[in-house]
Amino acid sequence: MDGDFQEEVLNRVKQIPRGKVTIYGAIAIAITGSVRAARAVGQAVAKNPYPIIIPCHRVVRSDGDVGGYSLGADKKIRLLRAEGIEIKGRKVMNFAEILFLFETLSF
DNA sequence: CCCATGACTAATT
DNA sequence: AAATTAGCCATGG
Numbered sequence: 001m002d003g004d005f006q007e008e009v010l011n012r013v014k015q016i017p018r019g020k021v022t023i024y025g026a027i028a029i030a031i032t033g034s035v036r037a038a039r040a041v042g043q044a045v046a047k048n049p050y051p052i053i054i055p056c057h058r059v060v061r062s063d064g065d066v067g068g069y070s071l072g073a074d075k076k077i078r079l080l081r082a083e084g085i086e087i088k089g090r091k092v093m094n095f096a097e098i099l100f101l102f103e104t105l106s107f
Numbered sequence: 108c109c110c111a112t113g114a115c116t117a118a119t120t
Numbered sequence: 121a122a123a124t125t126a127g128c129c130a131t132g133g
Binding site for chain 1: 112114116
């Protein structure tokens with residue numbers, strides 16, 4: 001697909017429904033086809049120009065840890081809880097239940 | 108073009 | 121189960 005990697009990332013982030021989360025690796029796979037670009041995805045969302053508006057707080061680590069946030073991890077946790085997501089310590093509860101993954105069109 | 112950086116991961120200890 | 125480690129990739133200097 002076209003253009004800018006960061007733009008692709010933000011487009012995916014916008015698709016994450018309220019009350020759910022996805023992981024960096026899932027976005028990496030959706031865009032590049034490999035989980036290896038997960039770290040680059042983190043770099044991209046770190047520069048998110050519109051936190052909250054673009055819900056990058058719904059992107060967490062593969063192990064269920066909330067991960068980082070430009071406005072601070074604690075802010076990220078508050079936002080997620082406000083959306084009905086339960087968090088214990090730094091871990092997302094019911095992880096598998098609320099995990100959102102992207103479509104893999106196979107023709 | 109080479110090098111460092113980081114909101115990551117998987118594997119290992 | 122928590123901490124380390126090496127690997128990977130898109131940026132920016």
